[in-house]
Amino acid sequence: MSEMLLKEMEDVSLSQPKEEEKGRGRSFLLVDENETLQVKDEGHFLQMLGCSAGQGVKVLSIFGNTGDGKSHTLNHVLFDGDEVFITSPSPTSCTIGVWAAYDPHLGLVVLDTEGLLGASTQQNQRMRLLLKVLAVSDVAVYRTRAERLHNDLFQFLGSASAAYLKHFTPQLRALSSRCGLDVPLSNLGPAVVVFQETSRTQLLGHEGAASADILLQKRFHDLGQSTEAFSSVQYVGTQTVTPPTDYTQLRTLIRQQVKSTASRAPRQPAIVFSALQALSDRFCGEISDDRLSLCSFFPDEYFTCPSVCLSCSIRCKNGMNHQKDRVPHVADGLCQYAHQYNNKVLICKRCYEGGREVIVVPKTSASSDNPWFGLAKYAWSGYVLECPHCGIIYRSRQYWLGNQDPESSVVRPEVKHVWQGSEVFQTDHQNAAQRVLDGVSYVVQSVSEYSSGPTKAVTTWLTDQVAPSYWRPNSEVTECHGCRRPFEETERKHHCRACGEGFCQACSTRCMPVPERGWGSGPVRVCDACHRQGGPPHATPAQTEPRTLVARRVTEVAQSTLDMVSTAVDYPLCFVKGVARPDYWVPDHEILQCHQCTKAFTSSAPKHHCRACGQGVCGGCSTRRRTVPSRGWDHPVRVCDSCATHLDAQ
Incomplete structure (x- = not known):
């Protein structure tokens, strides 16, 4: 009898940990604190969620300060108390990054985020990550445990709405077009639920003069914040004198929002992953603290190109990583001339008057001239300005007397912005000596x-x-x-x-x-x-x-x-060679090995300069000859194999 009792006690002790661990392991890290996706592709995303590719789903995310019980709330509202998302009695944050889980009963992808007052050292990246999560959500819950609704709540949601409309809407619209989604643009924003838990004070709207939702919108208006990006903003409150917290109203409202198709219809999980991946690829990279605006949770610096004009220090106004779409840098306002960048360009006046901006540069000879005959004409008639549409428009010594300044006759001068890595203004087309x-x-x-x-x-x-x-x-x-x-x-x-x-x-x-x-x-x-x-x-x-x-x-x-x-x-x-070489060529004394094959140069292996990139290469890595009009070489000249391949692809 005692042996049977001991066996029953052992079975109970073994079953208790299993019950406690029920639900553990169903959540996984979706995005880490560095904004890096932790799933490789759509198949991996479906595997981690545990749902099928054809299943229609919606996305719910939760936000709030550290220690306000976001993970605990998700576990009790959606998973019947199972600890799907890890919780901790410590006041410090136990959620780092974004964790995801799937609720099969509601067809809901649930995203748990790090607290707004978390211990992350990369605050800027973390705030931008929260907005990405908000952008792919259908329902967003802002969880607060406070006696009064603080201004931070309204500023966070108001700033998120403004940044969503300004920076994320174009990306989501393009994604909707690629995926064939017939979704109105005004309905792309999520439905926001403000969930407040108090212990002593009355809830919002308890006096009955106005509903809680109207009072919430009035508070946004008084603080100069807008919620235009959100399809709706609703308030749910609960007063907890003695635990546990009553989540009934919140659970009911979430179920209504998930089942409603008036503004948002369920979509395939692959589309959710594609949206998050597109936003992650577009809005990524480090954010400099010294350029951030302090008046917003999501300043423009989070989402705009970090490049700055080298001449006038004006910031590029295009979106982040816009060069992936081959969109050039653009800045508002005029630039200032800097001698070191020589950023004054000449624009063909005839083309400009016809609605085209064609930059012309002084060259030794025209593209139609024979190399040697072109040099002879350069010695006699000076440099030439050649427009690809209008042909030769100017020669500096075309006449014995009365040669006009090109800026007063055939070209229009303009000072351009100079961006890091741009070689437009450093290009030297006066290469007569080298030729x-x-x-x-x-x-x-x-x-x-x-x-x-x-x-x-x-x-x-x-x-x-x-x-x-x-x-x-x-x-x-x-x-x-x-x-x-x-x-x-x-x-x-x-x-x-x-x-x-x-x-x-x-x-x-x-x-x-x-x-x-x-x-x-x-x-x-x-x-x-x-x-x-x-x-x-x-x-x-x-x-x-x-x-x-x-x-x-x-x-x-x-x-x-x-x-x-x-x-x-x-x-x-040798001295003449050094003086005659164009500015973009790497000096001989700095060339110790071939730029292509990295083979060290010796006295028996001569160095050759690629006329396209200016790097030093060996004879075996520069066997082809191509024209390089952008450098002023209109006839075939020696180029390295890498530049030859690039020129052939153009």
Whole structure:
């Protein structure tokens, strides 16, 4: 008998936790405190809710201060007291982010939000998140446990209504159009229920002179707040002298709103997810505290583009992330000119008078000119202004006398706003110097590529013709006579003036007079071995300079002179290259590796500049040539593979 009693007691103890845990786990984190959706797609959303794709649902959300019992209210109004949403006796918030659960009896997706006075460190993101939740809701409950309705309640709902109409309505309208929803715009806002619980004071409208709903609207009006975005605003109050709280009226009103189709019809859960995802994608990103308005719960800075004009510091007035729709930045008011941004543009006057705004920029040559002929015309007639619709409208030196200023004749100047990342005003189309250098480099490269073989062969033959008789011919010198290392194809061979053998640079670094061979006027190049021995082996001093050395000495003087001229020209040419390069090109000293393949540059791997992006790339990553009109290159020029692909896609 005692064993049976102990077994029954054990069964009871095991069943109690199960009863207490009934309902736990049915809610899940939908959006975290960083405004990040925690469900991957519509299928995952349906799986977490536990409902079918064809089920028509409505959305109920709850708002209020921390510690006012929002989660507790949802559990008792909709889930018969089951702890679907976690509650805590602590005065601090136990709900972080937005949690969701599904009530199958009412076909209701329930969203539990973090308290307005929560401990979140990202207050701005949290407030914007609350408005997103409000925007996808059919019924919104504002829960307050206070003896009087405080002004914060009215300011929160009034600010939410204004922000909803101004920022969220266009997004929801576009979503309704994409999903094929025939829903009037005025009915997109949720029905709001203000639920107040008091312990000592009377409820709103208890005197009977006016209904509670009318008194609520009067309070909104007195505080200068509007509820235009909401389909209705209703009041429910309960006085709790001794617990538990009576939720009967609130439960009845919520059921009426959920079943009513006068303003909002049930929709598929996938549409709810799509709406929340669209708002999350559009209104996201960090919010700077130093630019926020303090007069509203939801200032415009929550929902507008954070970009600021670099020249005049005016904020862009477009919605957040508008560039995803390829909508450019726009700001009210005129900008101010800044020399560092050169933000004055020239607009074709004829096109402007015809209703089009076409920006023209000074260029070295017109798009129809041949590259070399265009440079010649630039030297003679100056820069050109070319409109894509009107053709060439101006040349700076078109006439010998009387050239007019373009701003007084063919173009209209205007100062534009400058936005971060914009390269419109930094673009330099005056690239005549670089085009000349490109042409010269191309000619030199072509000559060197096609003539390097014959030139080397001729040079070798000529050297052998003027060489002394004791020199080994170049054709027989295949390796260094000192270190026995084979010569590379482009490596220079040096003859020792004493023994006449061929050596590499490292094995023939010494100089000394060699009168035995007729080199008596001064030190000449010898190999290290002859330098140690003091001269060539088995040779007697020559009395006169051999006639065979005259040609060789003349050749060496000529070659030394050419080497000195080449060295003298090399530095100025590099200097000119640095000056001539356009402003958007990355300087050579900053280019350490290829921008495409990240391969490090060496002395044998030349750097090439992409004419589109200005980055330094290797030859293998810049094999294609394209026109880049936006940079002033109207004829095919070298571009990197990435820019070539981008230009082909345009």
